[in-house]
Amino acid sequence: MTETLFGGLLLAALLFFVSRRLGLPNFWAGILSGALPFLLYLAYSQQHWTGGDVLAIHFAVYLANAGLLMVFGGMQQKKQKLHWAPRLIIGFFIGLVVLNAVLLSISSRGLPDSISNLFLPHPANETVHTAFPGLIPHDRNKLYEPHLARLDQQRHLGWKIGIEGWDTMRSKTPSTITLKLDDAQGAGIAGAEVTMGLWRMANSRDDQKFTLSEVSPGVYQTTMTLNDSGRWILDLYIQHGEDTYIKQQTLYIDGD
Incomplete structure (x- = not known):
């Protein structure tokens, strides 16, 4: 702009x-x-x-x-x-x-990292998002209640999650997304059910959901294509036995 x-x-x-x-x-x-x-x-x-x-x-x-x-x-x-x-x-x-x-x-x-790190709180292992998140559809508000209820449980799990592929992703272009899931001791967690929901703010017609396949212990992958550039909301859902992990973050996808 x-x-x-x-x-x-x-x-x-x-x-x-x-x-x-x-x-x-x-x-x-x-x-x-x-x-x-x-x-x-x-x-x-x-x-x-x-x-x-x-x-x-x-x-x-x-x-x-x-x-x-x-x-x-x-x-x-x-x-x-x-x-x-x-x-x-x-x-x-x-x-x-x-x-x-x-x-x-x-x-x-959002603010440049040099400015946000200087003036805004930056807890360990957390990313500060300063960009305007956009409008949220009314029917999506219910997602926040279970998310807040599970925050304490997720902190005690101590899982370490890394996602690769967003930096090189372009709209209308197939991209491979890789998720690495480790426990508190750093060992890969095998046999988990991992899904990613991606939705557009104020436009639920663009919503998509992907299931990641396990390619090696603790490593999960999927190939996805997003039909438009701009700001997306990622809902990450991981189920392993009786343990559940939910995370939501903002993504910015460049045009093709």
């Missing part, structure tokens, strides 16, 4: 000054610099939808930028120096755009 926001502004400025050089009137140069980047973003969002709020932010920023370019072009035509008041307004909008870009980046990807 940061790339499309600033990239669109650079494209708008380029379009404005090139069209003015080619003799296009100031008004129509401003319209072109605002409309074309937004239309390109509309086409881009058809394949990489990030929500109506992000679309509205792009529209507002592109529109404001077009207005500022038109004011600047008009001042150039009249060969007038820019008064301090318009300069202050332009500075305010530039700061607003930068602030929106920073907030969009944090909401989609």
